[in-house]
Amino acid sequence: MTEVSTERREAVEAFLGETVGRDEVVLSRGRLAQLTSEVVAHPELWRDLVVHDAEERWYLLLYGSPEYDLWLLSWLPGQDTDWHDHGGSSGSFTVADGMLSEQSRRGNRRVGTRTLAAGEGVAFGPAHVHNVGHHGAAPAVSVHSYSPALTAMTYYDLGPYGLTARETLAVDTPERPPRRSIDSVLEASRLEIDRLEPQEAALAMEKGAVLVDIRPSEYREAEGAVPGAVAIERNVLQWRLDPLCDARIESLAHYDRQIIVMCNEGYASSLAAADLRHLGLSRAADLKGGYRAWKAAGLPTSAAAPAPASSSS
Numbered sequence: 367m368t369e370v371s372t373e374r375r376e377a378v379e380a381f382l383g384e385t386v387g388r389d390e391v392v393l394s395r396g397r398l399a400q401l402t403s404e405v406v407a408h409p410e411l412w413r414d415l416v417v418h419d420a421e422e423r424w425y426l427l428l429y430g431s432p433e434y435d436l437w438l439l440s441w442l443p444g445q446d447t448d449w450h451d452h453g454g455s456s457g458s459f460t461v462a463d464g465m466l467s468e469q470s471r472r473g474n475r476r477v478g479t480r481t482l483a484a485g486e487g488v489a490f491g492p493a494h495v496h497n498v499g500h501h502g503a504a505p506a507v508s509v510h511s512y513s514p515a516l517t518a519m520t521y522y523d524l525g526p527y528g529l530t531a532r533e534t535l536a537v538d539t540p541e542r543p544p545r546r547s548i549d550s551v552l553e554a555s556r557l558e559i560d561r562l563e564p565q566e567a568a569l570a571m572e573k574g575a576v577l578v579d580i581r582p583s584e585y586r587e588a589e590g591a592v593p594g595a596v597a598i599e600r601n602v603l604q605w606r607l608d609p610l611c612d613a614r615i616e617s618l619a620h621y622d623r624q625i626i627v628m629c630n631e632g633y634a635s636s637l638a639a640a641d642l643r644h645l646g647l648s649r650a651a652d653l654k655g656g657y658r659a660w661k662a663a664g665l666p667t668s669a670a671a672p673a674p675a676s677s678s679s
Contacts, residue, residue: 370427375428377411378411381411382436385404392514393513394456394513397513398434398457398458398489398512399489401434401436401458401511402458402487402509403460405428405511406487412438416507418440419440419442423440424440425437425438425440428509432514434511434515435513435516436509437509437510438507439508439510440505441500441505441506441508442505443604444500445500447497448521449469449521449522449523449524449529450496450519450521451492451520451522452490452492452512452519453518453519453520453534454514454518455492456513457512457516459487459488459498460485461482461484462507462509463507464505464506465482465483465502465506465610466508467479467480467500467501467646468480468496468499470494470495470496470497471496481501481610482501495529497644501608501610501645502611503611503613516537518536518537520534523554523557525557551637552637556640559639559651560651561636561651561653562626562654563654563663564653564655564659564662565663565665567626567651567660571626574624575624575626576618576624576626577592577594578595578596578603578607579592579595580597580598580599580600580634581629582599583599585630585657589657589661590657590667590669591667592660592665592667593668595628596618600638603638603641607642607647609621621646621647623649624649625639625649625651626651626653627652627653628653628656629653630657631657632652632653632656636652639652
């Protein structure tokens with residue numbers, strides 16, 4: 367964990383002393399938005415402290431008091447927070463570098479997604495529930511503040527009937543999800559997406575849906591392929607299908623396009639389809655049982671593997 371020197375902590379406190387009034391006990395979300403925006407605009411307070419950790423999303427407390435706190439976070443591809451509230455605190459975050467996406471509850475059953483670039487931010491009241499994650503290819507950095515200071519968060523599962531509280535935890539770290547097994551992650555991912563049987567997927571393809579084969583090339587060469595499917599390696603899937611990414615496939619990367627993800631047996635495809643949903647591709651789905659279920663259903667296959675899609679297509 368990065369250490370904040372005494373001199374830096376004093377500099378942050380001096381800056382906050384000029385920004386936040388001494389008589390402000392609890393900050394409104396508007397004041398929190400102003401605070402995180404102004405801290406982002408002064409990179410001398412934070413930029414050299416940033417660490418990017420591929421194993422676990424990094425965070426650092428810049429300032430803490432019972433009235434409000436201030437945090438610095440970094441984000442890499444695949445890192446997000448899970449669905450959570452803020453234990454009765456209002457809050458704000460502003461993106462300093464890169465891009466983040468925020469999924470938020472709009473009514474109990476509706477979920478909205480927005481993408482935030484550097485300089486953009488979100489302010490919210492104590493009832494706000496969201497899931498914040500990395501977006502795009504470049505590392506991201508953000509500044510967060512909560513008032514009163516963050517002490518507890520409730521985590522939620524997203525299901526067909528909306529969000530259901532899972533557990534409430536006392537916390538001393540911002541926007542950090544509890545550790546979960548891959549089985550629970552897979553189950554939660556499948557609640558976010560549509561899952562199609564092979565016959566349903568075939569019919570959807572006839573109506574214009576795109577079947578995306580994320581299997582490694584070795585599997586495609588050994589077991590065959592689905593005619594008309596587009597091969598995109600799993601490790602570049604989001605970059606090829608994100609409509610905002612420079613590496614996107616122009617013909618495929620559209621928010622209203624139905625994308626059906628196919629792996630070998632229907633496990634990795636669920637996680638991948640959920641990742642596409644997080645990018646705003648609201649019609650992303652996966653193929654139940656994967657390629658092997660498609661083949662077992664007697665649907666068309668070919669011996670020749672599909673050529674990987676190019677970002678210049």
